[in-house]
Amino acid sequence: MKIIVGISGGIAAYKVPQLVRLLKKRGHEVQCVVTAHALEFVTKVTLETVSERRLYCDLFDDGNERTTEHISLKDWGDVLLLAPATANIIGKMANGIGDDALSTLLLSFGGKPMFVCPAMNTQMAENVAVAENLRVLEERGVRVMDYEVGELACGAVGKGRMAEPEKIVEWLEEKLEEGKSMRGKRVLITAGPTYEKIDAVRFIGNYSSGKMGFALAEEFAERGAEVTLVAGPCNQTTKSRGVRRIDVESAQEMYDAATEAFERADVAILSAAVADFRPDHQEEQKIKKQGDGGMTLKLVQNPDILATLGKRKREGQLLVGFALETNNEMTYATEKLKKKGLDMIVMNSLRDEGAGFGTDTNKVTIIDKAGNVESGELKSKREVAGDIADAVERQMENK
Ligand code: CTP
Numbered sequence: 556m557k558i559i560v561g562i563s564g565g566i567a568a569y570k571v572p573q574l575v576r577l578l579k580k581r582g583h584e585v586q587c588v589v590t591a592h593a594l595e596f597v598t599k600v601t602l603e604t605v606s607e608r609r610l611y612c613d614l615f616d617d618g619n620e621r622t623t624e625h626i627s628l629k630d631w632g633d634v635l636l637l638a639p640a641t642a643n644i645i646g647k648m649a650n651g652i653g654d655d656a657l658s659t660l661l662l663s664f665g666g667k668p669m670f671v672c673p674a675m676n677t678q679m680a681e682n683v684a685v686a687e688n689l690r691v692l693e694e695r696g697v698r699v700m701d702y703e704v705g706e707l708a709c710g711a712v713g714k715g716r717m718a719e720p721e722k723i724v725e726w727l728e729e730k731l732e733e734g735k736s737m738r739g740k741r742v743l744i745t746a747g748p749t750y751e752k753i754d755a756v757r758f759i760g761n762y763s764s765g766k767m768g769f770a771l772a773e774e775f776a777e778r779g780a781e782v783t784l785v786a787g788p789c790n791q792t793t794k795s796r797g798v799r800r801i802d803v804e805s806a807q808e809m810y811d812a813a814t815e816a817f818e819r820a821d822v823a824i825l826s827a828a829v830a831d832f833r834p835d836h837q838e839e840q841k842i843k844k845q846g847d848g849g850m851t852l853k854l855v856q857n858p859d860i861l862a863t864l865g866k867r868k869r870e871g872q873l874l875v876g877f878a879l880e881t882n883n884e885m886t887y888a889t890e891k892l893k894k895k896g897l898d899m900i901v902m903n904s905l906r907d908e909g910a911g912f913g914t915d916t917n918k919v920t921i922i923d924k925a926g927n928v929e930s931g932e933l934k935s936k937r938e939v940a941g942d943i944a945d946a947v948e949r950q951m952e953n954k
Pocket of ligand 1: 745806825826827828829830831857858859860861862875876877878879891
């Protein structure tokens with residue numbers, strides 16, 4: 556996840572480098588944005604080193620490519636964590652005041668999740684205006700972390716301390732999980748090609764890269780689902796913590812892994828390009844040429860994983876297939892949807908440039924069993940995965 560850490564000028568800012576390191580260790584990307592006063596407590600060099608990104612502070616910094624550069628951060632970040640949040644920045648945020656890089660970013664970040672960790676002296680924390688400002692923020696959907704009670708920088712003991720970095724990370728991740736639309740759902744995804752062994756050195760395969768299936772796995776994991784990704788031989792990797800990857804080689808192995816995982820799945824999306832046929836037997840040794848003659852391979856049909864799951868589907872389970880077509884696309888895709896007992900089919904046509912195997916982009920049409928058709932534009936595979944996940948979520952609501 557891409558996290559913007561906003562730092563305002565309180566003594567607790569000294570804890571932020573540690574907070575940034577912990578977030579990075581958890582696999583997040585972190586961008587720091589500070590107020591000028593924050594730099595009295597923590598240095599630019601420290602923050603840039605731990606975040607591995609340049610620091611934003613001044614609206615009119617010489618290093619900015621454009622004066623609106625800090626605003627473009629709103630597109631980069633998935634969430635914003637304001638820590639520490641002083642009474643001053645809380646006041647600006649609640650009242651729509653933007654007079655530096657951080658406060659203007661806070662104004663432009665609307666619609667995305669924001670988290671605030673207030674830190675100040677007890678009298679300030681108990682001030683009616685501050686308490687009122689925090690209440691306003693909470694009403695608008697901003698999550699506010701409770702103050703800690705303890706020894707304060709001014710020597711007094713009371714409420715107002717910022718929580719320790721470990722606790723902030725735990726709180727943030729817990730709140731993020733709560734807001735996830737696929738939380739508690741189990742999703743099975745198949746991806747990539749299958750290899751059907753001929754002999755010790757040869758196989759029948761196809762050009763599938765696995766990119767679409769991996770993009771789907773990451774998208775669903777990000778939405779909070781527990782993903783089982785059954786992957787054929789491919790070069791894709793995923794760092795997503797919500798993805799359990801099972802590597803397989805042949806259609807039969809994919810069938811075994813997928814049918815087992817389907818037992819516990821709420822949703823299954825089969826994007827793998829499964830070989831329809833395999834050699835009727837596999838030679839353990841390398842097959843040698845026999846004189847000048849040709850060679851005939853006898854093929855037998857592989858089990859159809861999607862059709863099998865369509866037959867085994869229980870009430871409440873949602874099954875999605877893919878159809879890669881070259882002609883009569885809609886007709887063939889709709890036929891597959893019915894024949895294999897699917898709830899939805901994602902059709903892509905090899906006639907569309909930039910769609911199909913190996914590319915980073917895809918152009919799909921999503922057809923559901925009620926006959927609704929949604930045609931998408933050419934997009935990155937990750938964006939297409941987002942559209943498919945949206946369609947799945949809509950179907951789940953109607954189930
Ligand atoms: N599929 C599967 N198991 C197979 C073959 C295909 O699960 N043995 C799944 C694919 O993952 C995809 C869908 O079925 O979701 C593709 O449908 P399919 O009818 O197999 O497509 P084609 O193999 O292209 O069929 P045809 O040759 O009839 O066009």
